[in-house]
Amino acid sequence: MPRPKAFDKTRALDAAIAVFRDHGYEGSSTELLTQAMGIGRQSLYDTYGDKWRLYCLAVERYAATEADAHIAAMRSQPRALDGIAAMIERVVADAGHACLGVNSICEFGHAPADLAAIHDRAGHVIQAAIVARVTEAQAAGDLDASLAPEAAAAFLTANFAAIRIAARAGADAAHLSMLGTLTLRALR
Numbered sequence: 645m646p647r648p649k650a651f652d653k654t655r656a657l658d659a660a661i662a663v664f665r666d667h668g669y670e671g672s673s674t675e676l677l678t679q680a681m682g683i684g685r686q687s688l689y690d691t692y693g694d695k696w697r698l699y700c701l702a703v704e705r706y707a708a709t710e711a712d713a714h715i716a717a718m719r720s721q722p723r724a725l726d727g728i729a730a731m732i733e734r735v736v737a738d739a740g741h742a743c744l745g746v747n748s749i750c751e752f753g754h755a756p757a758d759l760a761a762i763h764d765r766a767g768h769v770i771q772a773a774i775v776a777r778v779t780e781a782q783a784a785g786d787l788d789a790s791l792a793p794e795a796a797a798a799f800l801t802a803n804f805a806a807i808r809i810a811a812r813a814g815a816d817a818a819h820l821s822m823l824g825t826l827t828l829r830a831l832r
Contacts, residue, residue: 653691656681660692661702665742668751669699699748700758706744707766715773724780725787728800729828731774735804736824739811746805771797778831787831796831803827 659680663672674695678685692698717734718727745763754760774797781787787796807823815823 651681651683651687656683656691657698657701657705660698661706661744664699664702665706665744665747668747669695670751672699700762703744703748703759704762704766707762710743710745711766711769711773714770718773718777723786724777724784727777728774728781728787728831732800732804732824732828735807736817736820739808739815739820742812743805743808746808749805750809767801770801774800791831799830800827 659682660672660677663677663680667676672695674685674688677695677698678688681688683691688695688698692701713734714731717731718724720730721727745766748759749763752759754763771794775793778787778791778793778796782789782791782793803823807820807827810823811820
């Protein structure tokens with residue numbers, strides 16, 4: 645009779661996320677992952693399948709968590725423009741931590757279908773929420789009404805990636821803050 649798995653799968657997956665965030669898929673050895681996750685190699689394979697499946701699960705969990713955090717920031721303020729600003733400020737404040745979403749796109753592009761589907765699902769959730777707040781801000785006269793809300797949402801998410809890449813390249817807090825300020829200003 646097989647032994648029951650005696651580890652917290654969510655905690656182990658979060659540990660894998662941290663490894664993949666810092667090292668990417670290729671740079672994350674099975675040994676590095678099992679050490680961080682506090683499990684043996686066989687437990688990794690029995691529970692998560694192979695390294696690729698673990699990576700996809702990590703990206704999926706990370707993307708859902710980030711989408712929830714973006715949406716919470718946008719909804720944290722009653723005024724839509726202030727909510728959008730709060731989301732941008734959140735990205736700027738967190739930019740010093742590697743973003744698994746951006747990193748996985750940089751590492752793989754849009755080629756692996758299973759990974760692309762994860763990014764697409766998370767992207768649709770974030771885009772829809774941003775479009776709703778942009779539309780609300782436009783109705784209040786706070787954002788340029790001539791901008792298509794979908795284009796504004798795409799612009800914001802592209803700038804989030806740029807801010808995170810700038811941080812990864814060594815940009816300091818003042819530089820990242822300036823990028824965030826210009827991102828919002830471009831929509832007005």
